[in-house]
Amino acid sequence: MKLNPMLPLRFFLALMVSVLAASAQTPARVFDVRAFGAKGDGVAIDSPAINSAIEAAAAAGGGTVHFPAGTYLSFSVRLKSNITLYLDSGATLEAARPSSDLSSGYDAPEPTAGPPDTNQYEDFGHAHWHNSLIWGENLENVAILGPGRIFGKGLSRGASNRFDLTPEERAGGTKIDNALPQSAKDAIAAVKPGPFNYPGKDTLPAGVGNKAIALKNCRNVTFRDFTIYHGGHFGILGTGVDNWTIDNLKIDTNRDGMDIDCCQNVRVSNCSVNSPNDDGICPKSSYGLGYARATENLTITNCYVSGFDEGSLLDGTKKRRDDHIFGHGPTGRIKCGTESNGGFRNITISNCVFEYSRGLALESVDGALMEDITVTNITMRDIVNAPIYVRLGTRLRGPAGTKVGTAKRIKIDNIVVHNAPAEAGILLAGDPAGSIEDIALTNIFIDYAGGGTAKDAERVVPEYEDNNRYPEPFRLGKLSSWGLFARHVKNLTVDGIEFRAVQPDLRPVVWLEDVVGASFDRSKLPATTGAATFQLKDVTGFEVHNSPGLPETHRPEKIAGEKL
Numbered sequence: 001m002k003l004n005p006m007l008p009l010r011f012f013l014a015l016m017v018s019v020l021a022a023s024a025q026t027p028a029r030v031f032d033v034r035a036f037g038a039k040g041d042g043v044a045i046d047s048p049a050i051n052s053a054i055e056a057a058a059a060a061g062g063g064t065v066h067f068p069a070g071t072y073l074s075f076s077v078r079l080k081s082n083i084t085l086y087l088d089s090g091a092t093l094e095a096a097r098p099s100s101d102l103s104s105g106y107d108a109p110e111p112t113a114g115p116p117d118t119n120q121y122e123d124f125g126h127a128h129w130h131n132s133l134i135w136g137e138n139l140e141n142v143a144i145l146g147p148g149r150i151f152g153k154g155l156s157r158g159a160s161n162r163f164d165l166t167p168e169e170r171a172g173g174t175k176i177d178n179a180l181p182q183s184a185k186d187a188i189a190a191v192k193p194g195p196f197n198y199p200g201k202d203t204l205p206a207g208v209g210n211k212a213i214a215l216k217n218c219r220n221v222t223f224r225d226f227t228i229y230h231g232g233h234f235g236i237l238g239t240g241v242d243n244w245t246i247d248n249l250k251i252d253t254n255r256d257g258m259d260i261d262c263c264q265n266v267r268v269s270n271c272s273v274n275s276p277n278d279d280g281i282c283p284k285s286s287y288g289l290g291y292a293r294a295t296e297n298l299t300i301t302n303c304y305v306s307g308f309d310e311g312s313l314l315d316g317t318k319k320r321r322d323d324h325i326f327g328h329g330p331t332g333r334i335k336c337g338t339e340s341n342g343g344f345r346n347i348t349i350s351n352c353v354f355e356y357s358r359g360l361a362l363e364s365v366d367g368a369l370m371e372d373i374t375v376t377n378i379t380m381r382d383i384v385n386a387p388i389y390v391r392l393g394t395r396l397r398g399p400a401g402t403k404v405g406t407a408k409r410i411k412i413d414n415i416v417v418h419n420a421p422a423e424a425g426i427l428l429a430g431d432p433a434g435s436i437e438d439i440a441l442t443n444i445f446i447d448y449a450g451g452g453t454a455k456d457a458e459r460v461v462p463e464y465e466d467n468n469r470y471p472e473p474f475r476l477g478k479l480s481s482w483g484l485f486a487r488h489v490k491n492l493t494v495d496g497i498e499f500r501a502v503q504p505d506l507r508p509v510v511w512l513e514d515v516v517g518a519s520f521d522r523s524k525l526p527a528t529t530g531a532a533t534f535q536l537k538d539v540t541g542f543e544v545h546n547s548p549g550l551p552e553t554h555r556p557e558k559i560a561g562e563k564l
Contacts, residue, residue: 029060033066036052038050041071045104062083063083074095075104075107076130079135084142088148097154102181102208106133106206109130123202125234126284133212136215136218137216142218142222148227155212156209158210162208163208202233212232218240222244225247228257230311231255235251235258237256238260241260246266250272250273252275254275262288262294266297267298269302275331275332279331287339307357332356338363338395340370348374350377357383362375365395365469366398367402370410373410375411381419386425387417388427390428391407392406392430395471406437407430407437413441416444421448421449425448425499428489437489439493445497456506457508461479481535489516492515495523506528512536512537513537514537515540516540518539522546536562540559
């Protein structure tokens, strides 16, 4: 029997016709918010219509809730499982301002998770999710997609503000009463703070929203392509969110850009975050869930963080000012911490740019592990504090008996920094109760402002920060070295680094204190005439090899105090 050569092609064409016919008979599950009564005129409150569209999509088994071009003034939008919010080109979801008496506004903050006393370990902002423009809890298979905008105009940044004026309103001289009603202030004042002074000043009453997007205990989540402007206390707060993709977002905001808290299997890529008054991209592991949970298996890649004036990244002007709400210059960085009850494990940060911001910070201060961290291919420009800051501390904000955590197996490679400040170089600050271990600094170039004096070199740097040991480099004051300060460290490898100071600096280039095992190879560490290259204090096992201008050194013994 001879086969017809046209039979396979005919079969394929028939199959394709059948598939196309079937798809034509199955309407796409797209739920247009206007079909549910949303006006999109920037005047009417559209959240009831938006939530009706979400409920309809959920009842149908899932679907896409579509926002066509327009401005949708809204209070709390409640996500459901198997739902995608799609903000089309020209679409803005705008946070409405609550009424003066708070009779209309955002969903009330839900009760604190876990045992009743756990709110004493976490601030108000990290412990509630429902008081947000968009929120979801215990969901799966959800997405928010762009290219539209989320504008948190009516959100509070905390500190007992009902909302904050936008940069445009401030520039235009807008005068408006944004203070909380006296009854709300009295209720907040009546809150008895715990031993760590939490829930603290960011406590807000029902009706006030403080986050653009908040998710708790969700999985299989995708955020892509949209913009957040003026996002409140948090542009994005995700706590206990697993299998989360965050890609191609632009965030220009008045406090934190995105907080990735107690989350696992997260991929952050191609995002630009400008946050002059708080952190840009911030992995955390708080006690907000009522128990400790690590943030792990996280990658952050191809991202840009900065601290220009709010809104000036989006409009391209990149304006700078000095009146940042927390002082000490802009923030806008990538930071693991400060909240660190559950810890950080298997974290990779790569191919990122810092501009006009604080430097990279890795912090474990609440008794948790910080292990297996890789940072590579980073450029920084106009950094206002320590370009690299690794802190193992004893704030220990957690249940009684919490002990110092760990910071180990950390590799920081291929870093270029231009215009780092005189106050602090690379700062590795362990604790007498626990050392930073197995840390490698390789292929790093930093040019510093310099200008330190001989008196600065004599300064005793305190062990602990003020303000309840909240870890920030500036809290330790001006360091007694300008290139690298390392204290309470074991197994420090420094290879292929070069430091330069624009102005002569009379402090040592490197200060090592209570360090066991320090190896410097291929290092260019130019000291100012009359200043030391190394100040060694209680250092055991010190080596220098292949470093221009420095003698080959192998000192296995303990060095109590010596300048080299």
